[in-house]
Amino acid sequence: MIREEGAPRILPGLDPLNRPFWTGGARGELLVARCGACDVWQHPPQDFCQACGGRETAPQPVSGKGRVVTFTINRQAWLPGMAVPFVLAAVELIEQAGLFLIVNIVGVDPEQVRAGMAVTVDFIAQDDIFLPVFRPDRGWEAHR
Amino acid sequence: MTDFPEKLVRITGAAQSEVARPSARPALSLTLDACLAAIERAGLRLSDIDGLSTYPGQIANGDGLSPVGSYDVMTALGLSPRWMGASTEGHAHMGAIANAIMAIASGQCRHVLVFRTVAQAAARAEVKHAGIIGGGRAVAARSWGGQSWQAPYNALSAAPMFALYANAYFRAYGATERQLGAIAVNSRAMAALNPNAIYREPITIEDYLTSRLISDPLRIFDCDTHIDGSTALILSHCDAARDSRLPPLRIEAMGLGASGLGVGLHEGDFTGMPGMAVAGRMLWSRTDMTPADLDFAQIYDGFSILTLFWMEALGLCGRGEAAAFVEGGARIGLDGEIPLNTSGGQLSAGRFHGYGHTHEACMQLWGLAGERQVRDARAGIVSNGGFGYGCLLLARD
Ligand SMILES: [Zn+2]
Numbered sequence: 001m002i003r004e005e006g007a008p009r010i011l012p013g014l015d016p017l018n019r020p021f022w023t024g025g026a027r028g029e030l031l032v033a034r035c036g037a038c039d040v041w042q043h044p045p046q047d048f049c050q051a052c053g054g055r056e057t058a059p060q061p062v063s064g065k066g067r068v069v070t071f072t073i074n075r076q077a078w079l080p081g082m083a084v085p086f087v088l089a090a091v092e093l094i095e096q097a098g099l100f101l102i103v104n105i106v107g108v109d110p111e112q113v114r115a116g117m118a119v120t121v122d123f124i125a126q127d128d129i130f131l132p133v134f135r136p137d138r139g140w141e142a143h144r
Numbered sequence: 145m146t147d148f149p150e151k152l153v154r155i156t157g158a159a160q161s162e163v164a165r166p167s168a169r170p171a172l173s174l175t176l177d178a179c180l181a182a183i184e185r186a187g188l189r190l191s192d193i194d195g196l197s198t199y200p201g202q203i204a205n206g207d208g209l210s211p212v213g214s215y216d217v218m219t220a221l222g223l224s225p226r227w228m229g230a231s232t233e234g235h236a237h238m239g240a241i242a243n244a245i246m247a248i249a250s251g252q253c254r255h256v257l258v259f260r261t262v263a264q265a266a267a268r269a270e271v272k273h274a275g276i277i278g279g280g281r282a283v284a285a286r287s288w289g290g291q292s293w294q295a296p297y298n299a300l301s302a303a304p305m306f307a308l309y310a311n312a313y314f315r316a317y318g319a320t321e322r323q324l325g326a327i328a329v330n331s332r333a334m335a336a337l338n339p340n341a342i343y344r345e346p347i348t349i350e351d352y353l354t355s356r357l358i359s360d361p362l363r364i365f366d367c368d369t370h371i372d373g374s375t376a377l378i379l380s381h382c383d384a385a386r387d388s389r390l391p392p393l394r395i396e397a398m399g400l401g402a403s404g405l406g407v408g409l410h411e412g413d414f415t416g417m418p419g420m421a422v423a424g425r426m427l428w429s430r431t432d433m434t435p436a437d438l439d440f441a442q443i444y445d446g447f448s449i450l451t452l453f454w455m456e457a458l459g460l461c462g463r464g465e466a467a468a469f470v471e472g473g474a475r476i477g478l479d480g481e482i483p484l485n486t487s488g489g490q491l492s493a494g495r496f497h498g499y500g501h502t503h504e505a506c507m508q509l510w511g512l513a514g515e516r517q518v519r520d521a522r523a524g525i526v527s528n529g530g531f532g533y534g535c536l537l538l539a540r541d
Contacts, residue, residue, distance in 0.1 A: 072307035
């Protein structure tokens with residue numbers, strides 16, 4: 001769990017569909033919407049399964065493991081006090097091809113991030129939100 | 145191929161207001177400047193205008209993205225439109241044009257005034273971060289809807305989002321910064337020939353390569369420029385366009401597409417925008433013309449990388465070939481195979497938000513483009529959008 005210094009983030013407003021994703025980190029869980037009928041994962045969460053048409057999606061914990069598909073080192077502070085540079089990345093979760101989260105990569109020098117890098121979830125706690133972010137997984141240097 | 149609605153519609157007028165950073169004049173005044181000039185250019189009177197269409201419609205939050213709406217223009221000009229509409233959701237910037245086409249083709253009206261006004265420079269002069277996600281007059285406490293999937297990660301602009309795609313494209317196809325930079329360099333060279341462009345000083349590729357990184361690989365020159373300005377177009381039924389002042393321009397074909405990017409859904413391999421390809425295929429399926437018939441291309445450049453993606457989606461070059469195609473700029477210059485963004489585009493002429501591209505296509509086809517005129521321009525393509533997608537094939541008989 002990470003507690004940040006500096007300017008607060010613009011946190012997501014919560015609703016019944018997104019609440020599990022943004023608050024599951026309180027118990028250390030990354031919760032992603034999954035179809036109860038055909039087991040397909042979907043993000044952002046919704047309660048209609050595009051794979052089978054089912055309406056019985058529910059949040060389920062994923063492993064929190066993934067890989068960086070693509071990333072950028074953002075150098076522009078969009079608001080006063082925003083800490084830069086930071087890494088924005090598309091992380092594909094290992095549970096399913098094409099299951100992407102757009103997140104920050106933390107705990108590593110931005111210049112060391114690579115496409116294909118194995119990453120694991122962590123959470124930034126701010127107010128009632130536990131923001132899923134990713135950090136290099138153990139042994140990631142071996143894969144470079 | 146006469147059963148597509150766009151075949152019944154002509155562009156009979158187009159005009160822009162002044163462009164400034166910021167303008168001393170109110171956004172509504174800039175809008176009326178453009179509208180009245182477009183109506184005049186079409187040889188119409190105010191009373192001929194019976195339709196009104198805009199994108200996205202008024203957003204009254206002070207960030208200048210869309211300060212003027214249909215009701216403002218209707219009231220200010222004393223219009224009584226039989227049909228009006230704003231395309232807040234739809235195929236991005238081109239949505240308002242697509243709606244106007246369908247309103248005309250279905251007999252709702254005969255002459256539609258389409259307009260788009262931005263006053264983002266004025267808004268930024270007052271509040272520096274106006275226009276970023278969650279910005280405006282006061283920074284939002286929380287983000288909602290599609291923005292809530294990127295704002296918490298400090299991606300308060302589309303720049304880092306499209307940079308994800310740019311990097312994936314670079315890796316997949318071996319594209320280089322020097323290649324991408326050709327888009328920005330070309331835009332400045334074109335803008336130098338356009339008296340109504342905001343940035344007219346040429347830049348070199350070395351200037352580009354040493355410019356400030358915003359979100360790598362995107363640099364300041366890869367991002368379009370906030371301005372105050374307005375564009376107006378007149379779309380007319382072909383039967384009502386016969387006595388136009390200028391040659392009526394055919395809308396030979398339109399193409400439309402969309403993506404889930406604005407609501408947080410990312411699909412594909414990040415090396416292009418699948419919705420652009422949908423729009424491109426739709427366009428070419430509605431005409432006997434081919435990319436070889438094009439005399440110019442006005443391709444959306446909210447960010448330079450989008451121009452490369454669009455070029456591929458529209459078949460101007462093969463998949464993965466756009467970066468090499470534009471390198472050095474010769475093939476996209478005024479004397480090149482396909483002159484690109486001849487007004488300077490949004491990177492250098494200013495962020496007229498899609499409508500600058502359509503306006504410029506009209507100027508070229510009417511032979512009104514002055515020093516930047518493409519010789520014997522008879523047909524050209526326009527595309528708009530990064531999240532939603534629209535394209536037009538315009539031609540002069
Ligand atoms: Zn299902």
